[in-house]
Amino acid sequence: MDELSLYVLDITMNSVRAGADTIHVTLTEDDETLCLNVRDNGCGMSREQLQRLRDPFFTTRKTRKVGLGIPFLSMLAEMTGGSVHVSSVPQSESEQHGTDVVATFGKTHIDCIPLGDMVSTFTTLIQGSPDIHFIFTHKTLRGTVALDTDELHSILGDLSLAEPEILQWIDGHLREQYEAIK
Secondary structure, eight states: OOSHHHHHHHHHHHHHHTTOSEEEEEEEEOSSEEEEEEEEOSOOOOHHHHHHTTOTTOOSOSSOSOOOHHHHHHHHHHHTTOEEEEEEEOTTTOSSOEEEEEEEEETTSTTOOOOOOHHHHHHHHHHHOTTSEEEEEEEETTEEEEEEHHHHHHHHTTSOTTSHHHHHHHHHHHHHHHHHTO
8 A cells, every 4th residue: 555545444444344333533744743543442452462463464354364554554654763553442341442543654754655535535434334433633734624424414314424415525525624724
């Protein structure tokens, strides 16, 4: 994957598979760093799973035998002077369960991969999982882009966020916000 937005998609889809009904995705940028945080209330991971998370030959998926997302994300972050930290609380241990992934990148480093198309990433996530509460925030020095799907649900009632017209509106709404902070 050559864009950070694709890692956001991968990590967030792991949250969906973990049964999360609320997923926060926060990007925070300044002149020097880009910090990505994906936090969910899914089933969480055991200590053993957390310890093996950076092993590319470990995955809980049944469809393939490797799990390259976190190992590659870690490598990319570390190449820019950044880091990746993953914490998780299993559902069996606490009602406050879930996983928190924080990746920090040196934005000015030559090896920092581009952010990519966060708008398309988020419309794809919403289309695939319209009932999940997604909270997206991208904070920059010029302003903030934000979307909270619960706010959309409260306005639209029973209409699915996966309806083409609604997805088109979400896409336009996010693109307008990004245009305003260029």
